[in-house]
Amino acid sequence: MTVLNVIRTEPDTRRLAICLALVAAVFTVQFAISSPGARRWPMRRKLVVLCVQALLTFLPLAWFGTNWGSMEGPLAASLLLLLPPRFAWSCYGLLIASIPVYNVLAGATVDLVLYFTIAGTLTGLVIYGLTRLTDLVHEVHATREQMAQMAVTQERLRFARDLHDLLGYSLSAIALKGELIQRLVPGRPEQAAAETADLLRVARQALSDVRLVSSGYRDMSLREEAESAGTILAAADVRADVRVECGRLHPVVDTVLATALREGVTNILRHSRVQVCTIRALVDGETVRLTLVNDRPHEEADTIRPAVRTGGSGLDNLRTRFAAIGGGLTAGLGEDGRYHLDVWAPLRPRGTGSGVGTPGPATARAAA
Numbered sequence: 001m002t003v004l005n006v007i008r009t010e011p012d013t014r015r016l017a018i019c020l021a022l023v024a025a026v027f028t029v030q031f032a033i034s035s036p037g038a039r040r041w042p043m044r045r046k047l048v049v050l051c052v053q054a055l056l057t058f059l060p061l062a063w064f065g066t067n068w069g070s071m072e073g074p075l076a077a078s079l080l081l082l083l084p085p086r087f088a089w090s091c092y093g094l095l096i097a098s099i100p101v102y103n104v105l106a107g108a109t110v111d112l113v114l115y116f117t118i119a120g121t122l123t124g125l126v127i128y129g130l131t132r133l134t135d136l137v138h139e140v141h142a143t144r145e146q147m148a149q150m151a152v153t154q155e156r157l158r159f160a161r162d163l164h165d166l167l168g169y170s171l172s173a174i175a176l177k178g179e180l181i182q183r184l185v186p187g188r189p190e191q192a193a194a195e196t197a198d199l200l201r202v203a204r205q206a207l208s209d210v211r212l213v214s215s216g217y218r219d220m221s222l223r224e225e226a227e228s229a230g231t232i233l234a235a236a237d238v239r240a241d242v243r244v245e246c247g248r249l250h251p252v253v254d255t256v257l258a259t260a261l262r263e264g265v266t267n268i269l270r271h272s273r274v275q276v277c278t279i280r281a282l283v284d285g286e287t288v289r290l291t292l293v294n295d296r297p298h299e300e301a302d303t304i305r306p307a308v309r310t311g312g313s314g315l316d317n318l319r320t321r322f323a324a325i326g327g328g329l330t331a332g333l334g335e336d337g338r339y340h341l342d343v344w345a346p347l348r349p350r351g352t353g354s355g356v357g358t359p360g361p362a363t364a365r366a367a368a
Helices: 001-009 015-035 036-042 043-058 061-068 071-083 085-105 110-187 189-215 222-235 252-272 298-309 313-324 361-367
Strands: 240-245 277-285 289-293 328-333 338-347
Touching: 001 015, 001 061, 015 043, 015 061, 015 085, 015 313, 036 071, 036 110, 043 289, 061 252, 071 085, 085 289, 110 189, 110 252, 189 222, 189 338, 222 240, 222 252, 222 277, 252 313, 252 338, 298 328, 313 328, 313 338
Parallel strands: 240 277
Antiparallel strands: 277 289, 289 338, 328 338
16 A cells, blocks of 8 residues: 555655665564564564564654655554554554644645545554454463373373272282182182182173273272272181161262272272271261271371372272262271271262263373
8 A cells, every 4th residue: 555655656666665665674573573483582672673664664754754655554554463462552642643743744644644644544453453362272272282282191191090999999809819719729629619719700890991091980889898998808818797778879979979988998008917897988068988998907007197198099099980970088097096998079079060970091092
């Protein structure tokens, strides 16, 4: 538009060449300012570039007068793009206000004054808007890639967590059953055969768990896990007092509580010399609580406390699971010298809406 305005005055070749060169210089600077990396320039560099563009905007007015048109528009956009917001809009307003002042002083007619003012205002806003839109598109693409990477990372963490929570119990039970069978074979082969059948059942369940981990976390039943825990503890010569009185639970809550029970029993079999274990699952108002108490010997207290404070990956996994549904977990030695694992969860887990479970691995894989 500026070049056409100058051509309309029938300039000589030199004057037209200067006009073309100045317009090209203005837009070269503007393209640099509109590039995605310009917002990360140091402030000193931004100010230098703005000064260069200001010179390219105002000096030609001395040669071309009002024919230079509304070239203040690109400079107005640059102010919005490079200056801090608290200064940018004020400078933009002052620059736009200078357009009608100059044109009136230069003797332009009212219609030209209005035209140049509106054109400068809109040009600045359009360039600013298109540049910011480009920046936002780049940010959206970058964010989408980050979300995909996060989904992959979360899936890996889920896989590792599920392997620990599902297989730790089964492998501990298999090892325990194997030791029991080894002791029974010489003197009680019939009982050893019965224990072997139970060992095969646990091994098949472990194999099934491995397959399920690759496709997603399976639903588990707290009542079934409690029955299995009683059997496993009995095989380990632990007197188990099991009472589950919580009725039918939401599948998500049922699974998380069953996982907590597995982890608690696994820790009992691995890390302590237990003689008596109490397992309770009760509903308290809108909360269901699961408690495991075992009689760790008092002489083990000093060696146990550091582990309780720092927590292993199993307890960390459980804390993550319960926090996701609005529950919680505490673990450690009580005043009675016994080890307590207490977990609780709401009857209606957080984030499940009208009975729909929390997002599973399939969602994460779809996002990836």
